[in-house]
Amino acid sequence: MASEQYEAVLPSLYLPQLARVKRAAMMTEWEKHFEIELTTGQPLGHEPGQFVEVSVFGIGEAPISVSSAPRDDPGFELVVRKMGNVTSALHRLEAGATLGLRGPFGRGFPLEELAGRDILLVAGGLGLVPMRSLIQHILAHRSDFGTVTLLYGCKEPAELLFTDEQAEWAERDDFDFRVTIDRPHPDWDGHVGVVTTLFEGLELDPRSTKAVLVGPPIMYRFVILECVNRGMADEDILVDLERRMKCGVGKCGHCQINNKYVCQDGPVFSYHEIATLREAI
Ligand SMILES: Cc1cc2nc3c(=O)[nH]c(=O)nc-3n(C[C@H](O)[C@H](O)[C@H](O)COP(=O)(O)OP(=O)(O)OC[C@H]3O[C@@H](n4cnc5c(N)ncnc54)[C@H](O)[C@@H]3O)c2cc1C
Numbered sequence: 001m002a003s004e005q006y007e008a009v010l011p012s013l014y015l016p017q018l019a020r021v022k023r024a025a026m027m028t029e030w031e032k033h034f035e036i037e038l039t040t041g042q043p044l045g046h047e048p049g050q051f052v053e054v055s056v057f058g059i060g061e062a063p064i065s066v067s068s069a070p071r072d073d074p075g076f077e078l079v080v081r082k083m084g085n086v087t088s089a090l091h092r093l094e095a096g097a098t099l100g101l102r103g104p105f106g107r108g109f110p111l112e113e114l115a116g117r118d119i120l121l122v123a124g125g126l127g128l129v130p131m132r133s134l135i136q137h138i139l140a141h142r143s144d145f146g147t148v149t150l151l152y153g154c155k156e157p158a159e160l161l162f163t164d165e166q167a168e169w170a171e172r173d174d175f176d177f178r179v180t181i182d183r184p185h186p187d188w189d190g191h192v193g194v195v196t197t198l199f200e201g202l203e204l205d206p207r208s209t210k211a212v213l214v215g216p217p218i219m220y221r222f223v224i225l226e227c228v229n230r231g232m233a234d235e236d237i238l239v240d241l242e243r244r245m246k247c248g249v250g251k252c253g254h255c256q257i258n259n260k261y262v263c264q265d266g267p268v269f270s271y272h273e274i275a276t277l278r279e280a281i
């Protein structure tokens with residue numbers, strides 16, 4: 001969405017709206033899970049894959065992905081890893097706290113392009129947070145898609161996110177969910193190896209499949225190679241890029257890679273769009 005379009009729907013691109021924490025709970029040792037609502041009671045109006053700029057008053061602002069798909073009630077979910085000033089301040093917030101919110105911003109997952117295709121989702125670590133908004137959308141509209149496979153990898157079992165939902169995904173026969181941990185661990189009796197090892201034995205038709213990748217850059221390099229080696233076109237491989245951001249709306253240039261603003265042209269790009277950009281991945 002261009003910034004003029006944002007201006008048409010938002011009170012101001014730079015003025016946060018007030019929002020309230022409905023629920024807050026630690027999900028792992030490092031990540032806190034929030035359910036949030038705008039104080040106006042209006043839905044956020046986001047699409048899967050978009051992000052919001054969340055502010056803690058007196059501290060600062062950070063871009064955070066919306067981790068839930070749009071739903072009937074006005075609530076939406078965020079998962080925040082404690083990294084520095086803003087994210088630590090967010091971790092101190094509990095139910096009832098007020099925060100500021102700008103957005104939703106960015107170009108999310110291209111739902112119309114994905115409809116009717118076989119879908120291969122590959123998530124690494126915190127990448128499951130934005131990916132979950134797409135997973136929820138796909139499961140709510142399951143008959144719109146062909147086969148759906150999710151490959152998810154983390155370094156250790158304690159990092160696994162949304163473990164309750166993982167158990168539900170594993171039970172579904174219309175959703176092929178595979179999870180791995182990088183190295184052997186005493187608390188883990190499942191698959192061991194980096195996420196690309198989950199490709200072994202995976203049947204995918206390169207002509208009908210769209211792949212969606214969300215994770216660290218190192219994962220992108222190897223997963224893209226795997227997809228390309230299996231005959232997938234660059235246009236059918238989608239990646240969610242993360243860059244330092246400030247404004248979130250294509251004005252400040254913090255997130256710029258060559259002629260692309262990740263905050264506005266992305267964060268979701270096809271590999272075709274970014275393959276020639278230096279240092280994109
Ligand atoms: C589009 C987008 C979506 C994001 N979604 C989420 C999310 O859903 N959940 C979540 O926990 N985090 C998410 N992040 C990352 C989050 O924005 C940063 O962790 C946060 O801005 C750090 O702010 P801080 O003030 O807490 O840390 P700071 O005090 O600013 O920095 C602490 C440390 O984090 C590093 N850092 C800061 N920002 C980034 C960054 N963007 N990438 C890599 N390292 C960084 C700094 O170098 C420093 O080492 C997202 C980032 C983007 C751009």
Ligand code: FES
Pocket residue numbers: 244245246247248249250251252253254255256261262263264
């Ligand atoms: S964050 Fe300002 S231009 Fe993208």
